[in-house]
Amino acid sequence: xxxxxxxxxxxxxxxxxxxxxxxxxxxxxxxxxxxxxxxxxxxxxxxxxxxxxxxxxxxxxxxxxxxxxxxxxxxxxxxxxxxxxxxxxxxxxxxxxxxxxxxxxxxxxxxxxxxxxxxxxxxxxxxxxxxxxxxxxxxxxxxxxxxxxxxxxxxxxxxxxxxxxxxxxxxxxxxxxxxxxxxxxxxxxxxxxxxxxxxxxxxxxxxxxxxxxxxxxxxxxxxxxxxxxxxxxxxxxxxxxxxxxxxxxxxxxxxxxx
Amino acid sequence: xxxxxxxxxxxxxxxxxxxxxxxxxxxxxxxxxxxxxxxxxxxxxxxxxxxxxxxxxxxxxxxxxxxxxxxxxxxxxxxxxxxxxxxxxxxxxxxxxxxxxxxxxxxxxxxxxxxxxxxxxxxxxxxxxxxxxxxxxxxxxxxxxxxxxxxxxxxxxxxxxxxxxxxxxxxxxxxxxxxxxxxxxxxxxxxxxxxxxxxxxxxxxxxxxxxxxxxxxxxxxxxxxxxxxxxxxxxxxxxxxxxxxxxxxxxxxxxxxx
Amino acid sequence: xxxxxxxxxxxxxxxxxxxxxxxxxxxxxxxxxxxxxxxxxxxxxxxxxxxxxxxxxxxxxxxxxxxxxxxxxxxxxxxxxxxxxxxxxxxxxxxxxxxxxxxxxxxxxxxxxxxxxxxxxxxxxxxxxxxxxxxxxxxxxxxxxxxxxxxxxxxxxxxxxxxxxxxxxxxxxxxxxxxxxxxxxxxxxxxxxxxxxxxxxxxxxxxxxxxxxxxxxxxxxxxxxxxxxxxxxxxxxxxxxxxxxxxxxxxxxxxxxxxxxxxxxxxxxxxxxxxxxxxxxxxxxxxxxxx
Numbered sequence: 001x002x003x004x005x006x007x008x009x010x011x012x013x014x015x016x017x018x019x020x021x022x023x024x025x026x027x028x029x030x031x032x033x034x035x036x037x038x039x040x041x042x043x044x045x046x047x048x049x050x051x052x053x054x055x056x057x058x059x060x061x062x063x064x065x066x067x068x069x070x071x072x073x074x075x076x077x078x079x080x081x082x083x084x085x086x087x088x089x090x091x092x093x094x095x096x097x098x099x100x101x102x103x104x105x106x107x108x109x110x111x112x113x114x115x116x117x118x119x120x121x122x123x124x125x126x127x128x129x130x131x132x133x134x135x136x137x138x139x140x141x142x143x144x145x146x147x148x149x150x151x152x153x154x155x156x157x158x159x160x161x162x163x164x165x166x167x168x169x170x171x172x173x174x175x176x177x178x179x180x181x182x183x184x185x186x187x188x189x190x191x192x193x194x195x196x197x198x199x200x201x202x203x204x205x206x207x208x209x210x211x212x213x214x215x216x217x218x219x220x221x222x223x224x225x226x227x228x229x230x231x232x233x234x235x236x237x238x239x240x241x242x243x244x245x246x247x248x249x250x251x252x253x254x255x256x257x258x
Numbered sequence: 259x260x261x262x263x264x265x266x267x268x269x270x271x272x273x274x275x276x277x278x279x280x281x282x283x284x285x286x287x288x289x290x291x292x293x294x295x296x297x298x299x300x301x302x303x304x305x306x307x308x309x310x311x312x313x314x315x316x317x318x319x320x321x322x323x324x325x326x327x328x329x330x331x332x333x334x335x336x337x338x339x340x341x342x343x344x345x346x347x348x349x350x351x352x353x354x355x356x357x358x359x360x361x362x363x364x365x366x367x368x369x370x371x372x373x374x375x376x377x378x379x380x381x382x383x384x385x386x387x388x389x390x391x392x393x394x395x396x397x398x399x400x401x402x403x404x405x406x407x408x409x410x411x412x413x414x415x416x417x418x419x420x421x422x423x424x425x426x427x428x429x430x431x432x433x434x435x436x437x438x439x440x441x442x443x444x445x446x447x448x449x450x451x452x453x454x455x456x457x458x459x460x461x462x463x464x465x466x467x468x469x470x471x472x473x474x475x476x477x478x479x480x481x482x483x484x485x486x487x488x489x490x491x492x493x494x495x496x497x498x499x500x501x502x503x504x505x506x507x508x509x510x511x512x513x514x515x516x
Numbered sequence: 517x518x519x520x521x522x523x524x525x526x527x528x529x530x531x532x533x534x535x536x537x538x539x540x541x542x543x544x545x546x547x548x549x550x551x552x553x554x555x556x557x558x559x560x561x562x563x564x565x566x567x568x569x570x571x572x573x574x575x576x577x578x579x580x581x582x583x584x585x586x587x588x589x590x591x592x593x594x595x596x597x598x599x600x601x602x603x604x605x606x607x608x609x610x611x612x613x614x615x616x617x618x619x620x621x622x623x624x625x626x627x628x629x630x631x632x633x634x635x636x637x638x639x640x641x642x643x644x645x646x647x648x649x650x651x652x653x654x655x656x657x658x659x660x661x662x663x664x665x666x667x668x669x670x671x672x673x674x675x676x677x678x679x680x681x682x683x684x685x686x687x688x689x690x691x692x693x694x695x696x697x698x699x700x701x702x703x704x705x706x707x708x709x710x711x712x713x714x715x716x717x718x719x720x721x722x723x724x725x726x727x728x729x730x731x732x733x734x735x736x737x738x739x740x741x742x743x744x745x746x747x748x749x750x751x752x753x754x755x756x757x758x759x760x761x762x763x764x765x766x767x768x769x770x771x772x773x774x775x776x777x778x779x780x781x782x783x784x785x786x787x788x789x790x791x792x793x794x795x796x797x798x799x800x801x802x803x804x805x806x807x
Contacts, residue, residue, distance in 0.1 A: 148640050166656075223368065
């Protein structure tokens, strides 16, 4: 029991220790690239709380959410069509396979050329890039719906809507969620990339600008904020997943333990 | 499973319709705009692929991606076995790893560019970092998955701990590591492109940036198409390698029977 | 006892009817099978998969009937195509030739008055729904009032003895309990014809006995026509009014055996009757004999 407590302390303590170490060793730092953590935190507070909060942080997050929401909705809906309609599958699958192989960030220059540097460009870039993981996971998930469940739906004469919402969707949900998780990460990357390639708005743009104008602690503050957002987005996603897929997580845990 | 000629035909038709639609839009409503025609992209593609510069940047891109993947695999497996085999290590790193995992390497791109400059080294480092975490974490999972009975058997035959790691733990962790590398491989390519596009590292990413900045849209599209093909090739090659190396493993035996 | 043995099948069904609720059985069960049309009529049914050289005939020329209120068991060696037969009857697969009909209507899709209990309980219950919600799912499009919905679920759960587990998920239950949930789902649907595909194949022996008795109780309480597919001869003889013995391959009817065992049946007394032993030996020798 004592050993367990010790290990637990080690787990919680290491990150704290690392932060303290960073703070202490950087305190006297004169290295241009690695300023004191104290300065970085100061910049963080000055920049993001709250001078640029509305103008940049909220804009970035808004684009991210909007693009991601579009990608999720279209990805799941299109995934259903492709999985259930044979013709759609044959026509679209090779095309999708090709499009998803393009590094998502490489689509950003194309969107810039098509719709300029505005908000639309960012949202569309995010949406299109984040579409494919969800779409492909949805197709896979629906195709692997158990034939037993499909028979049940037919024997009890479920309507098409019931089949889709009561059988296919929940049954494919675990796979859809893993697709959504990848999509979220892609959306985040493309959000940053679209800001770095575009004009001067958003956290990514601010961070790159700080780097280019050699305001190193501002750049660090940007990196820190992006890191926190990446982490927080993942946490929020995991919480939602745990709620929605409680049945799945529970059954898997039970199956593993037996 | 054999692909039926009819399926192939509809797929080809789907592709042709998409290309035709593109051509129609580019010559009709968006004529003279930023969307190049299919023909101009095709001409450009043909012109680009015969230049030496193209092949150099293609080779650079692939080289950086593979080198980054390889080095992160070596380091990731070593660290993963270390973390997975010793409980204190695992507890000490779990919080840090979980925090860093959802943060993509693009976040620290400004810093890495600042320190290493727009060089191949910079690109490699980002690829290395980006692939490292998933490989470490999968290796840790793989080490935990090692059959305790096999471990005990090995111990009862008098094998020493390092030998057990090499002969029992590592082989049984291989499927996990194989999956991690397969999943990371397209990522390696993506990060290389991102590093070129946003950080000015050498390779196709840089070429895309130049094409966009110079308004040379046909070349931009041609390069993006090349990246798509390259991405498909990367995915195909890594799954083939994984299959070949892990032919003994259950999930592939199952797949073979299907 | 002797007199009961010698009575005909229909009169023994009437004996099964007990006072109260079960008096219904007596009224509805046809007094004479020749006057009423059979509930389920299978005639010259055949099913062939594939075409040309690869054609594989699974079922060849099956003919039998099931009367209203009857329990009929179909037995045959495993792999004989019993599941294929059920899928044809349930309207999940079209038959290749011949026909299956309910009350004279040819079955072309899942019939509304039929419910099916599948062999694999763990592949037929929705793992994301609690037991009660699993029961309610097929009732959604019947547009019942909330009160009736509740009553049907409560009744069905009580009938299978799972009222206490209504808020649990199927995967939290044992195999036997899961199969009882699947049966309860069928009961809540209130079908007139209940078809079960090897329903007790993957549960332990004690649970199996309980589920068999549950099956007989359902027939008594809900006046259902029940068709059970099984590979267990003892089970078939114990449950059935008639046993359809199938031979392989392809499946065809070897013989239809009338089972004249007294009702109510009981796991211990019925199974120890000499008559029971004789009937099961009859069926067994039919199956064992090289076709």
